[in-house]
Amino acid sequence: MFFSKISGKRKLQEAFINIIAKAGLHFIGVLRKDTLEIVFVNEPGVGLFGYKSTSELISKFGPELRKKEISDLEILKVNEIIHAKGYYSDEAEYVSKDGIIFWGSLQLNPFSENGTDYLLAQLEKIDRVKNAERTLFGEKDRFGVLMDCASIGVIIVDRNEEIVIANPSALKMFGYENGELVSKKLGTLIPDKFQGKHMEYHRAFFTNPENRPMGTGGDLFAKRKDGTEFPVEISLGTYSIENEMFAIAFVSDITLRKKAQEQIINLNKELEQKVKQRTDELALTIEKLESQVKETEETEAAARESLDKERQLNELKSRFVTMASHEFRTPLSTVLSSTYLLQKYITAEDQPKREKHIARIISSVNLLTDILNDFLNVGKIDEGKIEPKYSYIRILGCVNALINEVLAVRKEGQQIIYKHEGSDVVWFDAALLKHILMNLLSNAIKFSVEDSEILIETTHQDSLFTLRVKDHGIGISKKDQEHLFERFYRASNVNNIQGTGLGLHIVLKYTELLKGHIHCNSDLGKGTEFILSFKLDHEHEKNSDHRRQ
Amino acid sequence: MKKILIIEDNEILLENIAEILKLSDYDVVLAKNGREGIEMATAEKPDMIICDIMIPEMDGYEVLAFLNNKIDTRDIPFIFLTAKSEKNDFKKGLELGADFYLTKPFDGATLLTAVESVLKI
Numbered sequence: 001m002f003f004s005k006i007s008g009k010r011k012l013q014e015a016f017i018n019i020i021a022k023a024g025l026h027f028i029g030v031l032r033k034d035t036l037e038i039v040f041v042n043e044p045g046v047g048l049f050g051y052k053s054t055s056e057l058i059s060k061f062g063p064e065l066r067k068k069e070i071s072d073l074e075i076l077k078v079n080e081i082i083h084a085k086g087y088y089s090d091e092a093e094y095v096s097k098d099g100i101i102f103w104g105s106l107q108l109n110p111f112s113e114n115g116t117d118y119l120l121a122q123l124e125k126i127d128r129v130k131n132a133e134r135t136l137f138g139e140k141d142r143f144g145v146l147m148d149c150a151s152i153g154v155i156i157v158d159r160n161e162e163i164v165i166a167n168p169s170a171l172k173m174f175g176y177e178n179g180e181l182v183s184k185k186l187g188t189l190i191p192d193k194f195q196g197k198h199m200e201y202h203r204a205f206f207t208n209p210e211n212r213p214m215g216t217g218g219d220l221f222a223k224r225k226d227g228t229e230f231p232v233e234i235s236l237g238t239y240s241i242e243n244e245m246f247a248i249a250f251v252s253d254i255t256l257r258k259k260a261q262e263q264i265i266n267l268n269k270e271l272e273q274k275v276k277q278r279t280d281e282l283a284l285t286i287e288k289l290e291s292q293v294k295e296t297e298e299t300e301a302a303a304r305e306s307l308d309k310e311r312q313l314n315e316l317k318s319r320f321v322t323m324a325s326h327e328f329r330t331p332l333s334t335v336l337s338s339t340y341l342l343q344k345y346i347t348a349e350d351q352p353k354r355e356k357h358i359a360r361i362i363s364s365v366n367l368l369t370d371i372l373n374d375f376l377n378v379g380k381i382d383e384g385k386i387e388p389k390y391s392y393i394r395i396l397g398c399v400n401a402l403i404n405e406v407l408a409v410r411k412e413g414q415q416i417i418y419k420h421e422g423s424d425v426v427w428f429d430a431a432l433l434k435h436i437l438m439n440l441l442s443n444a445i446k447f448s449v450e451d452s453e454i455l456i457e458t459t460h461q462d463s464l465f466t467l468r469v470k471d472h473g474i475g476i477s478k479k480d481q482e483h484l485f486e487r488f489y490r491a492s493n494v495n496n497i498q499g500t501g502l503g504l505h506i507v508l509k510y511t512e513l514l515k516g517h518i519h520c521n522s523d524l525g526k527g528t529e530f531i532l533s534f535k536l537d538h539e540h541e542k543n544s545d546h547r548r549q
Numbered sequence: 550m551k552k553i554l555i556i557e558d559n560e561i562l563l564e565n566i567a568e569i570l571k572l573s574d575y576d577v578v579l580a581k582n583g584r585e586g587i588e589m590a591t592a593e594k595p596d597m598i599i600c601d602i603m604i605p606e607m608d609g610y611e612v613l614a615f616l617n618n619k620i621d622t623r624d625i626p627f628i629f630l631t632a633k634s635e636k637n638d639f640k641k642g643l644e645l646g647a648d649f650y651l652t653k654p655f656d657g658a659t660l661l662t663a664v665e666s667v668l669k670i
Contacts, residue, residue: 326603329632330559332654337565340657344572360561497605498559 026124029057033110033117036062036075048125050097062121067093067101082110082119091126102126133164135241153251156239159206161186164246173253175225191223205236205247219258222251231258319488320375323500327371330498331364338364374502378487381509388429388513395426395458402434403456406441413451416441422460427536432510433467439503440469440530446497447528448473463536470529476522484520493524551668552576554595556586556612557630558604566599566630569657570664583607587615590622597668602631602638613645626667630655 020028020042027045029038041057049065051057063070081088089107096102103126108119147154153170157163166174166181174181174189181188190198222232231254239246338357345353380386403416410416437456444454448471457468476484480491485508488501507530511518516534553575557563560581567577578593580586584606590598598616602609609629616622628649629642642650648667651660 325634326632329634329653330562333632334559334562334565336654336656337562337569337660341565341568341572344657357565360565363561 026122027104029062029121029123031062031108031119031121033079033119036119038062039118045123048096048123049094050100056097065094067095078108082108086110094123133158133244137165153249153253155181155186155189155249155251157186157247157249159245163188170251173224173251174222180225189222191221191229194221206245222253230255233257316487319501323371323488323502327498327500328368331367334364335361371500371502374500374506377506378502378509381506381513386510386513388432390427390429392425393428393430393433394424395428395460396420396424398430398433399437399456399458402437402441406438406445409442410445411448411450411452414445414448415453416456417453418456418458420458420460424460426460426465428465428534429514432514436507436510436532437467437469439507443503444469444471444473444528446499447471447494465534465536467532468529470527472527475524475526475528476520477524481520481522485518550574550576551596552578552593553664554578554580554586554589554593554598554600556580556583556589556598556600556604556609558582558601566660569660573661573664575664581605583609583612586612590616590625591619594621595625597626597628597664599628599630599664602629602633602642610641610645613642613647617646628663628667630660 021040022043024042024044027048028042029045030040031038038057038060041054043054046052046054046057049057063075078088087107087109089105091103091105093101094104105124105126107122109122111118111120147165147167150167151169153173154165154167155163155170156165163181163184163186166176168178171178171181187195187198220232220234221229223229233252233254235250237248237250239248338360342354342357345351345357377386399418399420403418406416441454441456448454452472454472455468455470457466457470459466474493476491477493480489480493483489484491485504486501487505489505490499490501508518511532511534514534515537516532519531519533520528521531522528553570555563555566555570555577557566557579558581563579563581567579570577578589578595580589582605586598586600586604587607589595590612600609600612604612607615609631613627613629616625616627626648627646628651629647630651630653631638631642632653633639634652639650639652649663651663
């Protein structure tokens with residue numbers, strides 16, 4: 001109440017002061033400059049410090065409201081500043097009546113009245129963001145060592161994406177000087193192409209904050225001051241001070257790791273390729289080995305087979321040699337002896353004798369030719385070169401002609417009886433039939449004694465044609481019957497009877513060619529009978545060009 | 550005139566051998582198998598026997614062995630005339646006491662030489 005009401009202007013001033021005293025937003029007070037005693041304080045200022053009336057604050061030593069005591073030296077300094085700049089301002093912590101500490105921004109402006117110096121003090125409670133930030137810095141101070149020494153980059157941003165703190169590692173990582181990053185937008189550190197997405201993530205993160213690692217789903221990149229990009233791994237966390245939320249990002253430069261990973265991936269690829277290559281090579285080697293083994297096996301099998309064939313051939317050869325020795329030598333002897341005698345018969349009267357010996361030579365040569373033909377036929381059969389040639393033949397005619405042929409060579413008193421039943425015309429191979437019957441008949445003659453009876457029977461009924469040759473000769477033992485049809489095989493009881501051992505083998509082969517069966521019934525000393533049966537192929541018969549009506 | 554018994558199952562060859570020997574003034578007796586041969590040898594007392602080995606009834610070896618066991622036939626000179634040309638057959642024949650082993654095929658001159666040389670012994 002040291003303002004006096006003087007004039008209209010003064011009245012306005014009075015009203016102004018009154019309104020300030022009651023309704024100002026902040027603490028407004030007046031302090032004696034020399035004593036720093038509060039001489040005036042407005043109502044909001046009283047409320048700020050938790051007092052009930054202005055009187056409680058009046059005469060208080062202003063700096064007393066501060067949390068931290070102020071030394072005389074500091075007061076001196078403040079005065080110096082005011083003197084120099086015309087005002088003083090700072091931010092400091094204040095304590096209310098009930099002990100609540102808060103930050104306030106103080107500004108002091110000097111003025112004089114009636115020779116006394118005063119200070120207009122305006123104190124604004126710093127808003128909670130600022131307050132939180134300060135706490136954060138306080139925290140930073142507390143954990144400063146941690147932050148400064150961490151090899152990992154630590155960046156703290158507020159809700160507005162403004163960087164509040166970046167530790168030395170982060171600065172180094174991004175290429176900034178100390179303090180350069182504070183108040184910069186977070187986007188500064190993010191490559192342009194990722195900006196859009198980043199904003200989305202950022203907003204989503206602040207809506208639903210959760211501590212999480214970033215970049216696990218894909219590769220994250222950050223941007224240095226010089227614009228270069230580098231791969232990073234980021235862990236996000238939140239930090240809340242006085243309801244204000246901050247995001248803390250722990251950033252690792254993973255360039256090296258990435259390179260290492262790439263190297264590992266490349267190495268892996270190389271390794272895989274090598275493994276694949278080796279596997280392929282191995283597979284190839286195995287394949288080669290297998291084929292070699294197979295080849296060896298085949299070669300062995302072929303060798304075995306050829307060895308078998310050779311053995312068979314050797315056996316055949318030895319049997320042939322034996323056969324030739326026995327069968328060739330006798331007719332050759334006849335040829336040689338008859339030739340000798342031809343030389344001796346030189347007179348005209350000797351002509352009949354000469355003719356007889358010429359006939360003997362011819363007959364012996366024919367016998368030799370027959371033996372050779374038998375041998376060659378076996379070869380042809382083996383090579384599959386003989387094919388039946390079918391035509392309609394008259395059985396009775398064929399068989400009788402054959403019988404006439406062999407009559408000359410039968411033994412004394414031997415009788416050949418022939419019977420036929422059924423149709424005379426048969427669809428058959430005449431040449432093969434002749435060969436078969438000739439063989440069986442000569443055997444019957446050869447192995448039967450004089451005055452014995454040889455029976456030939458043929459039947460032709462429906463599609464079945466059978467041929468039976470029966471003698472009363474020396475017979476064949478059961479043991480010999482097992483080998484009867486083998487090449488060069490000769491029964492044990494015919495050793496001293498001429499024969500090649502080829503006849504029955506050829507008979508069997510020809511029978512098989514004609515799709516027939518051969519059966520032998522024989523008893524030693526009683527006789528032998530061969531029964532051949534052929535199932536005639538009517539389809540074949542009908543379709544044949546050689547059909548005879 | 551020397552009498553020679555020929556034992557041979559091939560009738561034509563038998564006739565040829567006989568003819569060759571007759572032309573050289575030998576008397577011949579013929580047999581077509583081993584059994585007949587022994588009968589003839591015993592009955593005819595030939596000066597020599599020419600015998601095939603592979604013949605019916607009894608083979609040549611059996612014939613020789615049989616005749617060797619009888620006093621009146623064991624000294625008759627014996628020639629094998631055979632298709633069996635193996636060394637072992639030859640050896641077996643001589644071991645049995647044959648005087649000559651002649652293999653087929655043979656020509657008349659060789660046969661006569663063999664007969665003459667055996668008769669001279």
